Each structure stands twice: as C-alpha cells, then as structure tokens.
Amino acid sequence: MKKIILDLAVTLDGFIEGPNGEIDWCIMDDDMDFEGFLSSIDTIFYGRVSYDMWGNYQPEENASPEEQNLWKAVHAKNKYVFSSRKREDKNAVFVDSDIASAVAEIKKQDGKDIWLYGGASLIKTFIDLNLIDVYRISVHPIALGKGKPLFEDLKDRLNLQLIKTNIFKSGVVQLIYEPVK
C-alpha cells in the first residue's frame, strides 16, 4: 500500500508562509537529501492553488544543474490535483469530489509513496480525513510571529508519534512522525 507523506518546511512558530506568502526563510541544504526523498515517491498530491503555482513550474534557463534536475524529477511524477472546480490538464489528474474514495483507490496502486505537497487547506482536509501516514516536518530556525499556519482549525487534536529526527548543518531539524492510531 502506498503511504501518503506530508513533507514540508515550517518555521519554529508553525508557519508555512509569512503573512504575504514569504518563503525566503526556507533553507535548502545539500545535506537534506531532498533527491533521496523524491526518489522514494512516484506521485504528488496538490491543491489547486499550489498546482497552478508549482505544478508546471520551469526553472530559469540559467538555474544550476541541480535545480534543473530537481524540477525534472518532480515533473516526472504522477500528479493529482484536488479541487472542487472542474478542470483538465494533460499533466495531471483532477479529483473534484469524494476525496477519501479517490485516495483509497490511488493508495492501492503499485509503486512508490505519495508526496502530499499542499497547500494548507488540502493538508487540513487530509488531516481531518485521517489520510496522512507520515509527517516530515522540517523546523526552520526562525520565528515569524505571523503568517499562514500549517495546522489551522483542525477538527480534532492531532496526536503524533515521533519516529525519527534528522538534524541538518543549517540548523533545520526534521521531525518525522506517524499519527497515533
């Protein structure tokens, strides 16, 4: 069974963006092995806004080979977009109703795991439906004081079990949890 993995960067105060969408605090260090994570998944789940921003993003022509390769790897994944608006796009499958059943079908497919990319409202939906198998939260060494929270107005408390921690040279600490069943 494929696992659904939430993997994202948060500030120490639990924001995924500043009040004006700022993500300039987000560190991408070479000891983080993001490529390793990408090679463990074959599917990406997006919300509509995130897909419109990043689903077909192409790096600048003068971007580093590492960045070019990273985006090539991202765009080679199977992509699903969860949105109540009906849409079509040759690069993604759009799911516009009954998320839980659609996700249950996708999880049964063979292959690697699934990266739940975001944004915040899709994440909230997945938490409330209890669909996330692994939380990989990279806590960055900064507090913004305001911004867009990762966990906002959850239906219930979310109890987690710590599985692993990774400490990076930049001071980012990755906390890996599974939900307490």
Next chain:
Amino acid sequence: MKKIILDLAVTLDGFIEGPNGEIDWCIMDDDMDFEGFLSSIDTIFYGRVSYDMWGNYQPEENASPEEQNLWKAVHAKNKYVFSSRKREDKNAVFVDSDIASAVAEIKKQDGKDIWLYGGASLIKTFIDLNLIDVYRISVHPIALGKGKPLFEDLKDRLNLQLIKTNIFKSGVVQLIYEPVK
C-alpha cells in the same frame, strides 16, 4: 553575566496552551532532567498572571516526593515579577517600569542563570527587547490547531541558531537555540 533562558513546552504547531488554557498535553518525563535545569538557575522571571497562578503554588499534600521536591526547588529561587501594576509580596521583587534597565542590573549579579518563565506577553516583551540569551523549546508530539501561540505578533522576525537538540523517549524534542546577533 547571568543568561536569560526561555524554557518551555510547545505543541508542534507552536502553542503554549490550548484555546481554553489546556496544558494537559504537556509531558513531564523522567529523562528530561528538569531538576538539572532547575539547578542551573537561581532566578525566575514571571509575568503577573503567571506569578499569580504559579509563583506561590503548593502541590497537594499527597503529591509524589519528586513533585514536592520540584516545587521546593522552584520556590527557593529569587523571583521577579514584571507588571505595570504596583504590588508587594514578600516572596518576589516587583518591577513595574523600565524592564530593560532592571534586567541589565539583575544580569550583572553573581550566581547562576535566569529562567524566563512567561507568560506569552512577557516573553514577547523580552523578545522585542532582545533580552533572551537561550531558547529551550520542547516540541511536543501533538498539534492542537488552535490555542495561545508562543510567538505572537513579534516586532521583527526572530532569527535563531541551533545549538543542541535533546530527544526524549516520550517523543518530545527539545530544540535549544541562541538568537543570531
């Protein structure tokens, strides 16, 4: 020079209390060596509300010897209460104006370090005045979705440098930072 140490428990989403003051999620495990921390400080800073709740708290008579000893150790510390209301109490010194100068004088005293106990508004004042030397943040394996944030409406972003991490068997991860000067 005495250091000012913020030491507290937060949820993964950065709350120090639930929306109704809940702290039932807060874990106190014997591998956390809270006694060791207490023995490294000789002074506690409170805001008014926190002092009224905890400054003279006495555990139940049938509390465990560990809990009795912990509170005895807490109450043996020098206590300062920061409040704009004038007050007197034989167990604490009240500071009702010019926090920065008062704190500078206290830091010059000989002895051990200072525990900045809280609450949230005193912590905010200390962050905004750049008075905190060490942040010891114990991230608990739970998200509440709502509550009282540790870092609320900061004047500026707070950039931190990771110094150390401690991982406890309960799944609490203590992140120790110093501010980036």
